[in-house]
Amino acid sequence: MSAAAHSVVEPGLTSKRVAGAIVILYAVITMVPLFWIFATSFKTPPDSIAYPPKILFEPSIEGYCNLFTTRTRQTAEYIASLPPATSFCDETTRKRNMVIAGQSNFLPRFVNSLIIAFGSTFCAVFLGTLAAYGFSRFKVPLADDLLFFILSTRMMPPIAVAIPIYLMYRELGLSDTALGMILLYTAVNVSLAVWLLKGFIDEIPREYEEAAMIDGYTRMGAFFKVVLPQATTGIAATAIFCLIFAWNEYAFAALLTSGTAQTAPPFIPTIIGEGGQDWPAVAAGTTIFLVPILVFTILLRKQLLRGITFGAVRK
Amino acid sequence: MAEVRLSRLSKSFGAAAAVSGLDLTIADGEFVVLLGPTGAGKTTTLRLIAGLERPDAGSVTIGGEEVTARSPAERDVAFVFQQYSLYPHLSVYDNLAFPLRSPARRLPAAEVDARVREIAGLVRIDHKLDSRSTRLSGGEMQRVAIGRALVRKPSIFLMDEPLSSLDAKLRADLRLELKRIQSDVGSTLLYVTHDQIEAMTMADRIGILSGGELVQLGTPRDIYTSPANLHVAARLGNPQINLVEPGLIPCQSVPRGTRTIGARTEHVEVEKAAAGAAANARIDWIEHLGDQNHLHIAVDGRRITLLADPYSGFKAGDAVAIRLREPLFFGADDRRISHG
Ligand SMILES: Nc1ncnc2c1ncn2[C@@H]1O[C@H](COP(=O)(O)OP(=O)(O)O)[C@@H](O)[C@H]1O
Ligand SMILES: [Mg+2]
Numbered sequence: 343m344s345a346a347a348h349s350v351v352e353p354g355l356t357s358k359r360v361a362g363a364i365v366i367l368y369a370v371i372t373m374v375p376l377f378w379i380f381a382t383s384f385k386t387p388p389d390s391i392a393y394p395p396k397i398l399f400e401p402s403i404e405g406y407c408n409l410f411t412t413r414t415r416q417t418a419e420y421i422a423s424l425p426p427a428t429s430f431c432d433e434t435t436r437k438r439n440m441v442i443a444g445q446s447n448f449l450p451r452f453v454n455s456l457i458i459a460f461g462s463t464f465c466a467v468f469l470g471t472l473a474a475y476g477f478s479r480f481k482v483p484l485a486d487d488l489l490f491f492i493l494s495t496r497m498m499p500p501i502a503v504a505i506p507i508y509l510m511y512r513e514l515g516l517s518d519t520a521l522g523m524i525l526l527y528t529a530v531n532v533s534l535a536v537w538l539l540k541g542f543i544d545e546i547p548r549e550y551e552e553a554a555m556i557d558g559y560t561r562m563g564a565f566f567k568v569v570l571p572q573a574t575t576g577i578a579a580t581a582i583f584c585l586i587f588a589w590n591e592y593a594f595a596a597l598l599t600s601g602t603a604q605t606a607p608p609f610i611p612t613i614i615g616e617g618g619q620d621w622p623a624v625a626a627g628t629t630i631f632l633v634p635i636l637v638f639t640i641l642l643r644k645q646l647l648r649g650i651t652f653g654a655v656r657k
Numbered sequence: 658m659a660e661v662r663l664s665r666l667s668k669s670f671g672a673a674a675a676v677s678g679l680d681l682t683i684a685d686g687e688f689v690v691l692l693g694p695t696g697a698g699k700t701t702t703l704r705l706i707a708g709l710e711r712p713d714a715g716s717v718t719i720g721g722e723e724v725t726a727r728s729p730a731e732r733d734v735a736f737v738f739q740q741y742s743l744y745p746h747l748s749v750y751d752n753l754a755f756p757l758r759s760p761a762r763r764l765p766a767a768e769v770d771a772r773v774r775e776i777a778g779l780v781r782i783d784h785k786l787d788s789r790s791t792r793l794s795g796g797e798m799q800r801v802a803i804g805r806a807l808v809r810k811p812s813i814f815l816m817d818e819p820l821s822s823l824d825a826k827l828r829a830d831l832r833l834e835l836k837r838i839q840s841d842v843g844s845t846l847l848y849v850t851h852d853q854i855e856a857m858t859m860a861d862r863i864g865i866l867s868g869g870e871l872v873q874l875g876t877p878r879d880i881y882t883s884p885a886n887l888h889v890a891a892r893l894g895n896p897q898i899n900l901v902e903p904g905l906i907p908c909q910s911v912p913r914g915t916r917t918i919g920a921r922t923e924h925v926e927v928e929k930a931a932a933g934a935a936a937n938a939r940i941d942w943i944e945h946l947g948d949q950n951h952l953h954i955a956v957d958g959r960r961i962t963l964l965a966d967p968y969s970g971f972k973a974g975d976a977v978a979i980r981l982r983e984p985l986f987f988g989a990d991d992r993r994i995s996h997g
Binding site: 556 | 707708709728729730732734735736738740741742744745746755756759760761762805809
């Protein structure tokens with residue numbers, strides 16, 4: 343009797359608990375560094391290097407002040423002669439015998455990252471969708487070889503071609519330009535996009551487009567009205583993968599950008615050098631850097647969950 | 658609505674011919690059913706008419722205009738697919754409105770709305786207009802699919818086994834409903850199926866398709882009573898026609914050249930063996946299907962199956978006398994030999 347109540351498919355309570363504990367443990371382990379960075383961003387510089395490390399501390403936004411500003415050291419007399427501080431940042435800076443000299447480069451670098459990562463993601467997904475549709479629906483000569491060739495561009499680490507790309511970009515005037523970085527990240531991501539999206543589009547039955555064409559639409563019309571809406575899951579999943587790569591990419595960014603087009607990843611470590619080891623500022627930069635990916639992922643999490651199972655539970 | 662004419666239509670995939678030399682004229686307002694087993698070329702025929710496939714040879718004429726080279730959108734046909742009949746990302750309303758909003762038509766919103774509501778009433782789905790199409794039951798989905806075909810008032814409706822995925826009860830209901838709608842609207846309809854009951858009940862004319870060729874075309878009655886050959890005879894009738902060699906069962910006059918005799922229930926007289934009727938067969942067993950009984954009769958080591966009246970009083974093991982009454986005769990080439 344009791345054995346019958348115990349379903350074969352539904353896991354028992356004990357195994358559910360064990361599984362839950364493992365998941366929670368794993369989540370905690372992966373979250374610790376993130377939490378540590380988040381906490382450090384609200385410490386004062388002395389607290390951030392205190393030993394033993396402080397778990398409890400008085401929060402401060404000094405790290406964020408330092409992230410967005412540049413400061414110069416001044417004599418106590420000079421600081422005393424200044425008019426009263428107008429902001430919290432002014433005040434903390436003066437306590438460390440410094441004054442705010444201007445805006446740091448963090449904001450423009452962060453904006454560069456946004457433009458380059460979202461721009462290249464859009465291009466890769468756009469081109470990838472069209473190519474995947476072509477491969478999925480038409481008789482493309484040598485389709486298998488072409489697809490293999492596209493995949494083969496992922497078989498070496500992209501940085502292996504860093505030197506030729508560096509020289510090419512210098513010749514073409516693409517070094518340190520947003521356009522150059524968008525093209526580069528698009529080129530790296532488009533192969534992934536084609537392969538992922540081809541899988542998703544293959545799963546959309548052709549009957550829908552054929553029905554639309556009989557209903558009076560052109561193939562292009564059918565693509566936009568019928569295929570794209572059903573491919574949103576796959577497009578969202580692909581976009582996240584492309585965005586995460588482009589957003590986090592460090593090596594090419596460090597090599598090819600240094601000034602106007604520099605992205606946040608190579609910029610953040612340079613903060614350490616400015617006026618002592620300013621760990622709270624680095625942590626603050628890292629924390630802010632995580633926000634766009636977090637927001638994007640949360641917004642698309644439903645599509646992402648369904649997309650990552652690659653049709654296993656899609657219906 | 659319009660007349661549709663297929664002439665010498667052929668299509669091969671690689672070496673295999675899916676449709677070969679198909680000649681068929683569907684009159685304005687006629688309901689034609691193509692009946693054939695899986696792989697007979699039914700779907701391919703419809704796709705050729707719709708313009709989803711290019712024929713290797715032959716032509717398609719709709720309403721007097723040759724359309725063989727035109728794109729599907731330019732042909733003014735409606736298609737109900739076997740599977741995936743509705744756009745899953747759209748509501749029932751938007752599914753029905755989809756053809757009317759196409760660049761080929763682009764009707765004003767008020768007219769779209771009026772047409773959608775009219776058709777929704779016709780296919781009895783007006784209470785579900787706002788549902789996601791994926792939330793419908795199988796029967797509702799096919800009703801919407803039929804509605805989407807109707808909404809445009811096309812020259813011809815092409816339906817590819819639209820009821821095959823439904824259970825028996827629903828299939829029977831929708832069969833009646835489809836026939837009702839077709840006669841209300843007076844539409845020209847080419848319907849393909851492997852289900853003989855659908856063909857027999859709905860068609861004005863049935864075409865029997867086999868191996869991509871049209872074997873016989875005629876009214877359901879014609880095809881049932883005068884099948885052109887063994888293949889056609891075997892497609893119609895339930896239980897399936899019994900094929901026996903001449904001489905196995907007594908028969909009045911067998912034409913010369915007969916190789917096979919086809920005997921349906923109405924072609925066999927069965928009597929309890931008695932003094933006047935010597936037993937030449939025995940009832941092996943009786944299958945009770947509820948509304949009807951199947952008699953399995955053993956004759957000389959062969960077995961034939963007949964439909965029986967539940968009140969016939971036969972029991973398994975009974976000795977019986979059987980005799981043929983104007984059965985179908987087939988020659989060595991499997992073609993039917995008409996009786997003297
Ligand atoms: N796109 C295709 N590619 C290759 N062979 C096909 C294709 N479509 C149909 N066929 C073949 O053509 C024949 C007829 O198919 P089809 O028209 O789908 O038959 P039915 O609808 O009667 O089951 C089958 O042998 C099938 O395998
Ligand atoms: Mg078919």
